[in-house]
């Protein structure tokens with residue numbers, strides 16, 4: 001528990017009103033998944049890197065555990081803070097500092113929300129390609145710390161590939177500034193990668209230089225109905241090559257998911273009958289709407305003629321495109337099935353069908369009435385499974401986790417494709433990492449955070 005003396009020293013650093021305690025902490029939600037009330041002993045809100053550094057120096061001296069918080073949209077309890085831990089929230093560090101249109105790149109503080117970055121890039125005639133359903137709340141520091149994926153990874157890569165430079169504060173307050181605004185820099189170890197995807201366990205991300213892309217001048221979107229799993233990789237292959245590298249999303253929804261998000265109380269209505277086993281959202285970003293649309297429709301015609309697509313709707317306007325994507329983004333509908341367990345696994349596409357069949361069979365054997373929604377960024381080898389078995393007790397969770405995770409190692413799969421490990425998957429990390437990899441992770445943690453005060457217990461112990 002932070003002493004009153006430490007809290008008052010933190011207050012002296014961050015200014016009045018920026019060390020919250022009591023009701024000001026407990027009245028805050030713990031995030032999108034748990035929606036409980038926050039238990040931390042205090043929330044500290046530094047306004048700049050110098051203040052983050054001073055806060056960490058004081059906490060390091062006191063051996064005080066610190067949990068970094070961004071927008072709290074994380075899905076693996078990475079931001080869980082116990083009652084003796086301090087939350088360091090980046091919410092006041094929300095300034096877009098600079099857009100360099102020649103590079104092109106953007107310098108931002110860690111607390112800027114993704115949508116604000118997208119809009120600022122857009123206003124400059126550029127694009128920040130990272131996109132996901134939590135765009136209105138997730139902050140860039142959180143997105144970097146979880147190496148978030150999202151809807152356009154197939155074309156632009158994960159967050160890691162969009163970060164040119166980074167500034168982070170270590171557990172003892174040392175500021176590591178790797179704010180280089182260039183793609184190429186092989187001058188020694190590329191230190192920014194220590195912090196990207198390490199979920200706040202190795203340092204606090206304070207600023208970043210983000211890579212921007214030319215703004216696409218065309219967008220083509222379709223919803224495709226598919227009758228057999230085997231058709232999906234063939235459709236992906238054809239669209240990848242026929243669209244000349246412009247394919248930017250290939251999202252697959254299994255039937256149960258599609259029905260959930262197109263049936264009231266969901267807002268969207270089915271644009272294709274709800275009877276097909278699979279639905280694909282294909283999206284291409286290009287440079288000439290007329291030509292690209294013609295090429296897109298020709299590619300769809302080809303897969304239909306080949307018998308790979310059973311039915312198809314092509315968006316003819318921005319509103320129609322939005323309606324197609326709104327279906328995929330409406331993950332709030334899972335809350336109809338509370339309690340549910342969410343998973344985010346990866347594996348080569350060729351293994352997905354048998355994997356899902358096995359998981360379903362094992363669930364049916366234990367819980368005949370279970371509900372299992374499968375969907376995901378299939379083009380990236382990433383499946384999401386959201387499972388409701390009736391009870392949310394720890395034993396049910398453990399058994400469901402065993403079912404979901406046990407078929408991964410033999411398929412070269414991973415327990416997390418994009419959400420990270422946090423607290424939730426820590427016990428399962430050894431299923432997809434070797435003992436040597438885990439030991440190297442522990443060595444890095446000890447070197448950067450010898451007192452173990454940064455996001456304790458997350459990812460690895």
Ligand SMILES: Cc1cc2nc3c(=O)[nH]c(=O)nc-3n(C[C@H](O)[C@H](O)[C@H](O)COP(=O)(O)OP(=O)(O)OC[C@H]3O[C@@H](n4cnc5c(N)ncnc54)[C@H](O)[C@@H]3O)c2cc1C
Nearest residue numbers: 070071072073074078133139141142143148149150200205
């Ligand atoms: C509706 C919805 C859709 C989503 N879709 C996707 C998706 O498609 N792809 C995907 O990858 N994820 C997705 N997510 C998960 C989530 O949006 C990402 O994990 C996101 O990166 C978290 O950002 P945040 O600011 O909310 O971070 P938080 O939830 O606040 O924190 C996440 C983790 O990062 C750490 N952290 C936060 N800020 C910092 C910082 N500045 N420095 C160091 N550590 C920090 C925290 O301690 C925690 O461990 C989705 C979530 C929701 C709710």
